[in-house]
Amino acid sequence: MTEPGGRGxxxxxxxxxxxxIVAIAITxxxxxxxxxxxxxxxxxVDLxxxxxxxxLAFGLSFVVIFRFWKAQHHILRDVIDLDGPATQTLTCWAFTIVFLPFPTALASSSPPDETSTRALYVGTMAASAGALAVLSWAVARNPALRSGAQAPDPKQAFATFxxxxVALALTTAIPATGYYPLLLLFLTGRFVDVWHRFERKPAS
Structure with missing residues (x-):
């Protein structure tokens, strides 16, 4: 894919x-x-x-980091410059990606009913998604940062966040749910579709 023209x-x-950073973290x-x-x-087979x-923790974290990187790449694909808020937010997002292997290792070696480990694991994912949501908003609000007229849609990132x-709240408030609340991520697309339909709905 050709890089946006004018990128410094x-x-x-x-x-x-x-x-x-993402490549190292995922490795x-x-x-x-x-x-x-x-x-x-x-x-x-025994191993x-x-x-x-x-x-399972490795597979889930690999997919999560890859999806976060793909979302970040989509947000920045037309970016030719970065202002202060975008740079700081992207740096914070990179920190969450670097940190994620730590709670992943804890999650794989701790019993599934250990609430603090689940909170750290899911909380790190939530922080990463939140940083992407803010980054998407920062890029969308400033046309000078983009080479194209099309701004990134922050809805996907905010929906994931x-x-x-919600998954973090469920897994800490109801320990018996374990990591199953993360399956709610499969509803992200549906959540965004409902959001779009609500926006298009004419005011009565």
């Missing part, structure tokens, strides 16, 4: 740096699984069977 060298290098997710193989003498929670906040 500083912005281009900064976004490349952000991409490198670090596998390290706890690699450690499981140290001095293990059983079969591969996988004994560590299903760790494998809202759903993760």
């Amino acid at each position: 060298r500083y912005v281009d290098r900064f976004l490349t740096f952000i991409d490198a 670090l997710l596998i390290l706890p699984l690699v450690d499981l193989t140290t001095d293990y003498t059983g079969s591969a 996988i069977r004994e560590h299903v929670p760790e494998l 809202s759903i993760l906040v």
Whole structure:
């Protein structure tokens, strides 16, 4: 995909740096699984069977980081410059991505009924989604930052953030739900569709 015309060298290098951060963070997710193989003498099938929670945590976090990166890339695809709010928000988002492997490792090694671990894990995701929502709003509000007339739609990011906040509330208030509230993320598209229909509805 051709880079937007007029993007400055500083912005281009900064976004490349952000991409490198995401690549490193998503790679670090596998390290706890690699450690499981140290001095293990059983079969591969036994290893996988004994560590299903760790494998599921890795898979979920990989998908989450990839989706967050894809959303960030979509928000910034027409960006040619970054102002203070956008730069600071993008930096905060990168921090949440770097931090996510830590609660992922905790989640894979802690019992599923440990509320503090779930709160840290889901809360980190919510913070990352919130940063993307603010970033989308910051880019949309300032046409000087974009090469095209089309502004990013913050609704998708705000919907993801809202759903993760609800998931965080459920998983901490009702420990028996475990990590299942994260399945609400599959409703993000539906949530945005309802939001669009509500906006198009004529006032009575």
